[in-house]
Amino acid sequence: MxxxxxxxxxxxxxxxxxxxxxxxxxxxxxxxxxxxxxxxxxxxxxxxxxxxxxxxxxxxxxxxxxxxxxxxxxxxNEERINVLKEEMKKEIVQRFITDMMKMGFTYHEMMTTIEEEAKNDDSS
Known part of the structure; x- marks a missing residue:
């Protein structure tokens, strides 16, 4: 750690x-x-x-x-672990959206970049 x-x-x-x-x-x-x-x-x-x-x-x-x-x-308790995963995922995404919006990016710009980066990761 x-x-x-x-x-x-x-x-x-x-x-x-x-x-x-x-x-x-x-x-x-x-x-x-x-x-x-x-x-x-x-x-x-x-x-x-x-x-x-x-x-x-x-x-x-x-x-x-x-x-x-x-x-x-x-x-x-597998259900509790799944809830933890969802909570953490949502927290990370919300923080990302908030930070990007503070920098002036639109929803469309964020989604376009995410899709492009996901494609790049898939091809590696």
């Missing part, structure tokens, strides 16, 4: 986003065990309390499950 954090956003939220991206990407799969709080804190270079908060927030959101004495695991 990248140890450089954006100073404008809480570190725990950045770590949560990274874990969620890893889940969507398939780095973590349903039922996978996450590192212990201490191990993950050392790995990321933050206080263990920060990772404890990350795990608590992810559990509150239904993304992970804590099993007493065993650790923290990615949920096996």
């Amino acid at each position: 990248n140890h450089e954090f954006n100073r404008h956003k809480p570190i725990y939220k950045q770590i949560m986003e990274h874990i969620c991206q890893d889940i969507v990407r398939g780095t973590y799969e349903h039922g996978d065990k996450l590192p212990s709080v201490r191990d993950f804190a050392v790995q990321v270079g933050v206080n263990a309390n920060t990772i404890q908060r990350v795990y608590q927030e992810l559990e509150r959101d239904g993304i992970v499950e804590s099993k007493r004495g065993q650790g923290t695991f990615i949920t096996e």
